[in-house]
Amino acid sequence: MAKDVTWDPRFAPSYTPEEMLKEGVFEGKYINNIKGIPAGWKNLPNVVGPKDPPDPKLNKYGVKSRQGLSVWKDNGWIKSDPNGWFAWYINYFLGRRLGKEDDWQISRWNSFVARHQGQINNDPKSKNEDHRLVQKQALLQWGWDWKTKFTEEQKLKNAKRIAKAAGTPLEASVAQESMQVLPGYMRWK
Numbered sequence: 001m002a003k004d005v006t007w008d009p010r011f012a013p014s015y016t017p018e019e020m021l022k023e024g025v026f027e028g029k030y031i032n033n034i035k036g037i038p039a040g041w042k043n044l045p046n047v048v049g050p051k052d053p054p055d056p057k058l059n060k061y062g063v064k065s066r067q068g069l070s071v072w073k074d075n076g077w078i079k080s081d082p083n084g085w086f087a088w089y090i091n092y093f094l095g096r097r098l099g100k101e102d103d104w105q106i107s108r109w110n111s112f113v114a115r116h117q118g119q120i121n122n123d124p125k126s127k128n129e130d131h132r133l134v135q136k137q138a139l140l141q142w143g144w145d146w147k148t149k150f151t152e153e154q155k156l157k158n159a160k161r162i163a164k165a166a167g168t169p170l171e172a173s174v175a176q177e178s179m180q181v182l183p184g185y186m187r188w189k
Contacts, residue, residue, distance in 0.1 A: 013143025
């Protein structure tokens, strides 16, 4: 990892990529197509081999909650990483920085988590473990713990923990910026 790499505090998932895999994401399959990851990640219990079919039972909530890569490509959500958002997150966690693409991905992450966490928070039945399983699985696949409020304080706490796990200091200048709007997405302090 380059010594001048910092972690953008606007990006504050609840889980590292490895923790997500251990929880059970992407039907155990997604990780097989991503190059340059720690070898041990492919041997985790909730990960299937390259020739094995995806298995929704390996997901934490036992449900399928993803769109195929063709949907991502059709919507223009694939940029540098041919395997989508999680591949971007893994590479970001491992120290790669892409400037404007990182800003775009972080904005997408914030928008997705805020929208879905807000829907869960507004549904009184959502406190039940067995309610809104697809949405809870989707949040996990975007690195967020649905039991956690999506607040500035929580995001800063998460960013500090994840940056430390990545061996990367927080980027101080971004942490001090005020709320601003990017095209189509909100950015937080």
